[in-house]
Amino acid sequence: AQSVTQPDIHITVSEGASLELRCNYSYGATPYLFWYVQSPGQGLQLLLKYFSGDTLVQGIKGFEAEFKRSQSSFNLRKPSVHWSDAAEYFCAVDDDYKLSFGAGTTVTVRA
Amino acid sequence: ETGVTQSPTHLIKTRGQQVTLRCSSQSGHNTVSWYQQALGQGPQFIFQYYREEENGRGNFPPRFSGLQFPNYSSELNVNALELDDSALYLCASSSGGVAGAYQETQYFGPGTRLLVL
Numbered sequence: 305a306q307s308v309t310q311p312d313i314h315i316t317v318s319e320g321a322s323l324e325l326r327c328n329y330s331y332g333a334t335p336y337l338f339w340y341v342q343s344p345g346q347g348l349q350l351l352l353k354y355f356s357g358d359t360l361v362q363g364i365k366g367f368e369a370e371f372k373r374s375q376s377s378f379n380l381r382k383p384s385v386h387w388s389d390a391a392e393y394f395c396a397v398d399d400d401y402k403l404s405f406g407a408g409t410t411v412t413v414r415a
Numbered sequence: 416e417t418g419v420t421q422s423p424t425h426l427i428k429t430r431g432q433q434v435t436l437r438c439s440s441q442s443g444h445n446t447v448s449w450y451q452q453a454l455g456q457g458p459q460f461i462f463q464y465y466r467e468e469e470n471g472r473g474n475f476p477p478r479f480s481g482l483q484f485p486n487y488s489s490e491l492n493v494n495a496l497e498l499d500d501s502a503l504y505l506c507a508s509s510s511g512g513v514a515g516a517y518q519e520t521q522y523f524g525p526g527t528r529l530l531v532l
Binding site for chain 2: 403
């Protein structure tokens with residue numbers, strides 16, 4: 305089975321600073337990878353996805369992610385964080401007919 | 416285009432009771448997946464329905480069951496509720512759904528928060 309690991313449980317970042325969230329996957333072939341965001345008490349919103357092709361993927365809300373096969377990583381980045389980016393972020397991999405999620409990273413934004 | 420909707424938004428039940436959660440899929444989608452998200456954890460796959468048939472199942476006991484209707488909406492039923500069933504239940508819809516085939520992106524509803532006392 306495929307899986308993802310999010311090494312950081314909680315990250316605090318200042319408003320306007322850059323943000324990088326780590327995600328490592330385990331899969332032999334090219335995985336289908338996703339980043340979702342969950343605001344408090346809400347469902348999951350898709351930020352971006354990687355299926356194939358260009359390894360730098362652009363998403364919504366100014367987020368981007370880079371697929372690095374050599375490092376088995378799919379890290380999420382944002383150049384300048386806004387207070388509204390405070391949320392929980394989940395990396396997920398398509399595992400045949402289902403998604404396998406990481407444990408999530410909680411992002412706190414300080415003024 | 417209507418997104419994924421779920422009802423109810425919140426629910427309180429007591430141990431041993433039964434519960435039914437409902438999900439309407441996004442327009443054009445024929446596949447519905449259900450996930451359980453316990454507090455502080457990532458979502459865990461329960462099962463998936465494709466064209467009214469169960470397409471795959473995660474590591475959940477048989478007291479978790481489901482249905483998909485001809486209009487592709489779906490229900491999740493949980494019998495003999497236990498305290499550990501307290502969680503956010505998420506429904507996701509997508510197109511495709513055949514096991515082993517390429518999966519389209521799953522779009523999630525807002526979830527139903529279940530509390531078992």
